[in-house]
Amino acid sequence: MDEYMYFVCFLLVLGVRVNAEIERPRGVSISMASKYEPNDKQTFQCLDGSAQIPYEHLNDDYCDCADGSDEPGTSACTNGRFHCTNAGYTPKNIQSSRVNDGVCDCCDGSDEYEGKIECVNNCKELGKKLREEQDEKRRLHEEGFKKREGFIAEASTLMEGKKLKIKELETEKAEIQEKLKELEARKTEAEGPEKEAKDKHEQAWKEQKDAREKERQAGKAREAFDDLDLNKDGFVDVFEIIPHLEFDIDSNGIVSEEEAKEHLEDHEKVDYEEFSSKIWGNIHSIYKKLVPDEPQQVTPPPVEPQGDTGVPVPTEEPQATPHLTPLPDEGDDFDDEDDEDDDDDEEESAEEDKMPEYDEETKALIAAADEARKNYEEADKRSRDIDGEITTLTSYLNTDYGKDQAYAVLRDNCYEYTDREYTYKLCPFSTASQRPKSGGHETNLGRWGRWENDKTQVYDHGQNCWNGPDRSVKIHITCGPDHQLTNAYEPSRCEYAFDFITPCACDQHSQPQVKNLHEEL
């Protein structure tokens, strides 16, 4: 390459523009221009100080400085930056690798000067559009900001109210605690005499009942003895025991002599006295009166019929399962069977087994104690309710509602967004969910978790995903005129994202103006 060409290239790449306000190499911003002025030695000092290079090596499409500062206007340095002035719009620093790559990155087209692509300078249009957008955005933001002020006040009032309420409740609780002590004392005081009177009454009744029971058992023993004593010889003997299958100890279906004898405490036969004193006590619970022609035989109920067949039988409908033998009792619990006779007996004698009423004196004591108890319990319940209310209020107050607690107003509200398939619901500081539009149940996508940053909330530990994680949602919050869920999507399997706009996020008094919005050429 001859020297003339070098010179021409040099001028070209330096891109000294006569009509620019400040002469500076291509790709350098005005603020940096002074650093690119030629010095006495006609050298350029790399901005990181790493090297001094001849001034003509500046922007000569070869990277000399480690920091890339010698090639602000070319793509030579991998770590360099090119400054687009973008007059009429916002200036921009782009990577050097975007210079002359055939893509218009600067609206003024200054990054594409080699002619790989014809870039239209549309900075003015963009600037106009941007200003309009920003005006609109600013207007909305202002509007939102005002609303937000209101919300903050509202939240503050709300918070104060809640705090006040807590105080009230705490005061009330303290009072109740005092009162509780007194009421408990009164209760204890009333319960002493009550118990004494009741115990006395009940003890008397028990004695009476025991006596009656003894009498009854004696009668039963006599009756059984008479029934057993088939030959009426005044003795019950082994052979009279044998027909009673309930005495079949080894469950082999017959009562052997040995078995019978064992029931008679190793006697061949016993008279009534011995029967009632030694035998009856042991056998009364199993003894059954002999019913002629219909020997009572209890078949154990079949066990879990579903188990054997393998046919899936709905377990909710056990009655559909055929029983092999009619059960003696339709009740669920087969063990009841043993108590059957006793139950019957008790029913028969229910009337006479009922304890007589307390006397008037005792009744009065009971009434007094009931009253004391009721007073105590009411107060105690109130105390516990207060605890609950305080917990709720504290949790409310302890939640982070963002800067200035502005988001507190969203609590206890829900917002929905519907797309092609689902309706998504966000209840801020509570839950996020979705339900199919076509109907069907709601899926919990997450419960309130935390602020990831001042504009992103996380709701997690939602319903578990088949073969995946628990569902979770990230809420991306931006400033908007109203509270509105504007989008819901699933960037990764079972990891959702919602876009939510709200004035609560309009937290800057005024959107900054477009920086350095050039009005110049």
Place this chain on the structure above:
Amino acid sequence: MGRFLLVLRKMAATTIRLSSYLCCLWLIVQVHSVNRDNFKTCEQSGFCKRHRSLQPGQSPYKVLMDSLKISSSQISVQLLNTKTNVRLVLDLYGLQGNTARLKINELEPLKPRYEIPMGDVLVGEPKQQDLKVLDKGSESLTLGLEDNKIVLTFSPFRVDFVAGEEPVVSINAQGLLKFEHFRKKPEAPAEDAAPGEPAEGEEKKEEENKEEEKKPEQEEEPMLWEETFKSFHDPKPNGPSSVGIDVSFPGFENVYGIPEHADSMALKTTKDTDPYRLFNLDVFEYELYNPMALYGSVPVMWAHNEKSTVGIYWNNAAETWIDISSTTADKNFFSKIADLVKGNSEMAQMDTHWFSESGVIDIFIMLGPRPKDVFKQYAALTGSTELPPLFAISYHQCRWNYNDQDDVKNVDANMDMYDIPYDVIWLDIEHTDGKRYFTWDAHKFPSSKDMLNGVAVKGRKMVTIVDPHLKRDDNYKVYADAKSRDMMVKGGGGEEYEGWCWPGSSSWPDFTNPEVRNWWASKFQYSEYDGSTPDLYIWNDMNEPSVFNGPEITFHKDVQHYGGVENRDVHNLYGFYVQKATAEGILMRSNNEQRPFVLTRAFFAGSQRFGAVWTGDNMGEWSHLKVSNPMLLTLNLAGITFSGADVGGFFRNPDSELQTRWYQTGAFQPFFRAHAHIDTKRREPYLLPEENMKIVREAIRKRYSYLPFWYTLFYHGYRSGETVMSPLWVTYPEDKSTFQMDDEYLLGSSLLVKPITEQGAVGTNVYFPGSNEVWYDIETYQSYAGSQSTYINAPLEKIPVFQRGGSIVPRKMRVRRSSSLMVSDPFTLVICLDKQGEALGDLYADDYKSYAYRRGEYIHRVFSFKNNILQSSNADPNGRGASREWVEKLVIVGYPKAATSVHITVDGNSQSLHHSYDSSSRVLTVRKPDVNITKDFSITIQ
């Protein structure tokens, strides 16, 4: 099939109550719940069992010399099975380039046996080479083929290939030739043994009984006329038809090739396992280090030792199994046919045994003698890897799925925001309207052209998936069209074959039919594929084919193809044809101007001509990162050089360390695409923690900076069939320590790569080959001597890559958002000097996208550095391309001292250049030669 889980879940989630769906659900559960059980073992495959049970040394075949016919490059002779009297015919051809072909067919088959149509796998009729009759004795016939001898021994029949004086290949030396001739089905139905139950006494029986008299032994062989696997019945209307023979490699201890298996590069003996299986299958969550079949098949095998490299190509598209064992050679025999060095030392030998379910025996014997020779010989048969467009060897960003247009736009914007280059963003099956390929989901992709144009502004492309299964929906244009033209494969009963895949009930076009392929290709016309643009390319998945409810998740074997061919005959070719037809479609839509790009999962020998291959549904685990190297080396050895593994792993969620190491590895593998299953967390590189993101970005940028080198490598591969990613022994064939090395490889012969594939590793032992070599770290330029191992520190940010002293590697250091934005950028030449202070390298360049290079519009430069002069000259007078690319910098590594002056001479004009020297790294940098790449120039250092 890696995607069953999703189907299941989606179905469950939407609680579809149609009974057919539930039926499918049930099938899928069945299929998914068992893994290995879905696929046949040798024991469960009738013919595998029959061939595997043969005993060596009992060959019933002898050559009938009376029938010998000799022409200039071919001999033809009959083989007689002395037990059954059935005759076969052997054809032996001499081919150009140290290659021979050996074919065995029935002399008089009941009907023609299937042979792959000429021009499909073989690029054309191989050029013949004269055979000379050297000796014709009573026991053998000796032929000369160039410098080789071919010895045909008559009884028992065997053929030996002797290169120089070394026997290198023996065929039927063990006498395992078994050729199941077509026969009439016995009238009384054969008593088939139940599947999986070995019939007694089968080992000793040859089934070639006289056709006229059916001996009882014939019926004793298992599964001749039908077989059943799980609930699938194979009626085998043609009866037994398998063929098999043994091939030995005397003098060799290592054999390679026969992808695709998730296994080491050096093949293992199969004594204690099943044979290696070649049968294209969709294997869900495949296991590592075993001989099970995977998505593709290339029946080519190389044997390599210090002295030579030879191999065979088994030209058969049916299910094939290969047994491998190691033994010692029969020196006694070989001393008769070759002047072996006498001595007591034993000679190693690898025995291999090949058997296919149908077709003919058609073996190409490639005699090397050097690795690069066999690659060339194989490329002459099946073609070389097409020169890919530049974007295709750049970085690809894929995921199942990018949800919608906004998602695509966001990923694109984020890649730019984080300054991570990428060339292609991919759309998986969810982009379609209900898995109807060639369509778009109207809600998610309402204006695909806008989307495509949006990425194309930055020189980027997109790829959509187009699978071969068509949803059976008469309102689906493509299906209805294929159906009305009767283009689908047929079931055994002649009905349109129906199976389950992504869209539910599906049918498959018969890609083996050339008319169907033309029809399919026409579907890629812009007028046919609505919403497509020239920036859209294609991905063929599930083309084994994958049939969710089919036997072994694929077609029934009796599925009928074009020309009365059973899937049994052509199974391994189906996916090959799908990709071929697709590539033809992409080519046609640009009037044959632009190079297509099609990625395929299923493949066969020759698939390299139609695009790239990836290793299918791998897992985001360290073991799968590690196995990607041997798998890709094997694919390269088998001609499929444009291949890669899903970066990050398809299934599971790799942690950031694994992702980082995977990107570093992928950046130095031929096909570089990140991909992820729909159930995984999002993992675009910018989502990594900042430290990892920066390292990954650096790795991707490194890939881009080496694109000129990669492109040149692919050009060499295209021209000569060379591997792109190569085992060390390809360049250092005499270095025995490299023969089984598959965790370290070469790119061309210039870059040595040892990716870190171990969790937590902070360093690795690198073996530097070549006793006279010196290797330079590509980052620090630190030098390492050859023929030794050194521990190299490799903290997370380090990729151990080394440039060979003596090589010149062209790079582009101005990495931009995509490769096409870099096409006119200048080159940096990295010149690493050898011990003599010399270096050699080259550069190929063209427009990086079209076929203009075939009209001479390309540049091939050769750079040589010698006597302190770098010379750039034209390597190829046919290349007459123009270019805006220029040379911006020379980095001369290993230069002993600072220079006093540097001059460049172009067109007779000389000019001095600035230069600088770093004495600590011994690097001389020459500033801005500023010479156009098409120019001859010299740069002199004083």
